Amino acid sequence: METRRILLVEDESQTRSVVEAYLEREGYWVSSVGDGRAALEAFGAHRFDAVILDLNLPMVSGEDVCRRIRDVSDVPIIMLTAKGAEEERIAGLDLGADDYLVKPFSPRELVARVRALLRRAHTGSEPQRARLEYGPLEIDVAGHKVFLRDREIDLTASEYRLLTTLSRYPGRVYSRMELVEKVLGYDFEGYERAIDSHVKNLRAKLGDDPREPSFIHTVFGVGYRFEPPVESS
Numbered sequence: 001m002e003t004r005r006i007l008l009v010e011d012e013s014q015t016r017s018v019v020e021a022y023l024e025r026e027g028y029w030v031s032s033v034g035d036g037r038a039a040l041e042a043f044g045a046h047r048f049d050a051v052i053l054d055l056n057l058p059m060v061s062g063e064d065v066c067r068r069i070r071d072v073s074d075v076p077i078i079m080l081t082a083k084g085a086e087e088e089r090i091a092g093l094d095l096g097a098d099d100y101l102v103k104p105f106s107p108r109e110l111v112a113r114v115r116a117l118l119r120r121a122h123t124g125s126e127p128q129r130a131r132l133e134y135g136p137l138e139i140d141v142a143g144h145k146v147f148l149r150d151r152e153i154d155l156t157a158s159e160y161r162l163l164t165t166l167s168r169y170p171g172r173v174y175s176r177m178e179l180v181e182k183v184l185g186y187d188f189e190g191y192e193r194a195i196d197s198h199v200k201n202l203r204a205k206l207g208d209d210p211r212e213p214s215f216i217h218t219v220f221g222v223g224y225r226f227e228p229p230v231e232s233s
Contacts, residue, residue, distance in 0.1 A: 004049040004118055008032040009039040009065065010080065011057050015103075019052065022107040023114070036060025040068060048075055050114055053097070055081040063095055070096035074157045076117040080105070093197040098158040100194070117157075132167050134228035137206070137215060139164060148206060158183055159202045162195070166216060166226035175223040199224060 006028045010016040016032050023030045031046060033039050037059035043051070051069060055062030066077060078099040093100060099113055132139040138147040141164065146153045155163065161183045166174060179195045203216055217225050
């Protein structure tokens with residue numbers, strides 16, 4: 001199996017060394033840097049399977065690094081930060097992060113989250129049809145692409161997994177915790193709001209044109225379901 005490559009961006013040298021040691025012990029190839037400018041240079045020079053990104057960085061902020069990576073890649077991103085307020089966590093997810101870990105954190109938990117994200121990004125736990133088509137929406141599962149009225153939609157890895165999970169079984173209602181497990185790869189208390197954030201971003205990307213139908217519906221008190229558009233006669 002090919003060694004997974006991780007970009008670790010952390011300005012605290014001690015934290016960076018500890019996390020790097022834990023990741024390498026798990027068999028990952030790690031490139032670690034201490035500022036945002038070096039992070040962007042490393043990302044441009046190498047192919048990575050996941051990014052661990054501190055928000056409080058010199059040179060270029062973690063928010064800007066995340067934004068610029070998302071402009072060109074759907075690589076899974078885990079944010080590390082001392083900012084623990086719910087609004088700040090949601091803001092990080094809105095930037096395109098797939099997961100969020102508040103300092104101080106357990107290196108073992110971080111490694112488990114990396115493992116879960118990589119598992120979700122590179123494998124599928126359910127049999128998949130090669131293509132899903134719902135009116136103007138087309139999901140090329142084999143090609144990992146999504147099109148709306150023949151225009152490709154740029155989704156993050158988590159947004160793509162969320163859409164494919166919901167769309168495989170139209171009409172089925174998924175609880176937030178079910179989606180946390182299927183999309184993020186683990187069951188962690190408090191991460192229902194992460195799903196809400198991903199749903200909000202996904203709806204925005206699928207509904208830029210007010211003429212477009214709504215595909216993802218909220219079931220209040222429960223979760224979400226996918227409904228294909230009703231074709232007019």
